[in-house]
Amino acid sequence: MNRTQATIRDVAARARVSTATVSRVVNEDTRVAAATRDRVLAAVEALGYKMNQVARSLKKGATRTVGLVAPELASDFFMLLAESLDRELSIHGYSILVCSSWETVEEEKKRIKLLSERLVDGIVMIPATDQGRHLRSLQASGTPLVFIDRIAKGVAADAVLVDNEGGAREATLALVADGHRRIGFLGGSLEVSVARERYEGFTRAMRESGLEVEDAFTRFGSLHVESGFRIMAEMLARPDPPGAYFIVNADTHVGATNYLMTEGRERRDGIVFASFDEMPYSPLLQLCRWSVSQPIAEMGRQAARILLARMRGEGGSPELLRLGTTLLRH
């Protein structure tokens, strides 16, 4: 085994052709005589030649790489998305460079800069916040950007979202139809567009049903398990808490249910949830009556489709896709 990797030159020398011909062969250019091609391929085989994609990228100004930026990597939503994106993009020869923004704009900015220096051909991102001004320079440089799940302001990019307001409204109306009149809201900060839209769907459904949205029955936290645990505990510490709740996402839902599991059975009797997200472990969420299922894999497919089109150079004004959700009864 040779210490150093064979280059296109070594192959050329061995096959007694020029590097241009080797390049043509390995790139499947048709304008090469069959005999020459065979000689080149034999040399490739013999030397264990492997193309240096970095050199190729430098020459072509494109890397066949897309960046994926998310506020955190350890979330069910993110991983399903990443899997869907990988499936779609790898078919077309793209690799995925993942990075976490740790839920802050500053870190997001750094990641974007990094990706941009690495000449990624496109970026898919779940923005950490509503703020999108730091993405301007990216756009100016011509790198396609597709938002997914959430959207940031101040920058015109394609986006694949779900109908958060509609889904939340539907779920809340289902609780109302079940006869609940005192309904609480357990959710994430309104600064995150997803949480805000779901809150709006909730309040709209309440208003349409002639019900009051009581501040005392509303709790905002982050979108994490611990937050769900805490705000559920806070809620139940109140004198007369509601029996039904709309919950903003899966993690909050898990946290809230976890809290109730630490309490006695009598404490959770008569408590009912309607919640965003349907996960493999959803059947275990005993208090869940309604869940709003998001088409996560489809979001990944659509984002990949749009990004691929942009990377192919297809122009046009930004596409804003809002996919529907499905209400499930448990």
Place this chain on the structure above:
Amino acid sequence: MNRTQATIRDVAARARVSTATVSRVVNEDTRVAAATRDRVLAAVEALGYKMNQVARSLKKGATRTVGLVAPELASDFFMLLAESLDRELSIHGYSILVCSSWETVEEEKKRIKLLSERLVDGIVMIPATDQGRHLRSLQASGTPLVFIDRIAKGVAADAVLVDNEGGAREATLALVADGHRRIGFLGGSLEVSVARERYEGFTRAMRESGLEVEDAFTRFGSLHVESGFRIMAEMLARPDPPGAYFIVNADTHVGATNYLMTEGRERRDGIVFASFDEMPYSPLLQLCRWSVSQPIAEMGRQAARILLARMRGEGGSPELLRLGTTLLRH
């Protein structure tokens, strides 16, 4: 905004220095006069210069990128690992290129080739199977490789594993101590080292306790939710199923519990689980009495540590790390 990205040359021209000086400044080389540095930095600012990392990588023969290959991206274990790795590696300026092997060696081989062509500086992988012969050429090329969670045969690489046998044994012994004598095993294929080792821990504990491992009480599937659901159903379809089970991982556990949730309460009364993995939703796994918690974040940290050392060029024989697990009572 200029149509084309400024290069080191544009900066050099504007600052009236050579490209070498610009290179020194942007690479924080100290041997540059303060006045010159300032002029260069001003030009960098004015032109919005951004280093082309692809060109840099070509020149240096290193990309500050590590590949992460896993059988699937959509698993809680994988995503926690990815997060931990990203945290550790990004500190040192490395980015992560993720790809899925879709649980097959052929696909794994393709991904490895891709990563290797992209000149990643190192690879962390959860092998899809025991087979590791296709990783030989990678090793020969000098790219450091660290296995995590599982290990493949036929190739000498560093590995970060957990004590699967010990953890499974401990959990099984706990069930025995609770008075159970008829204990079933719900698990993954023995061709996956993780499942095989846990099965061995289970049988060892049974043997040590003077108990029989009955084939009729043993079910192998994949390591997924659906598999857990199915094998639990199969087990309970038997005339006289056991009341206690050791379950090989979180997904199988969720699947098995999901199945029991579809059945009446009387059906699951008296059924108890001991299982590998502790997840945020674990409190919802009502039938779980004992769980074996894996230090996933620590595995990521250790893998990153080893990989960074290898990428720094530190030699030595492969390091095989086996981290301990923690038995938790529920």
Place this chain on the structure above:
DNA sequence: CTGTTAGCGCCTTCAG
């Protein structure tokens, strides 16, 4: 302290 120069490995006209 700064500049000149020679590539890293590949692609791509342009000739032949």
Place this chain on the structure above:
DNA sequence: CTGAAGGCGCTAACAG
């Protein structure tokens, strides 16, 4: 159908 040659943007000797 094939070869020669000039970079892509950056770094690293080597001079000065």
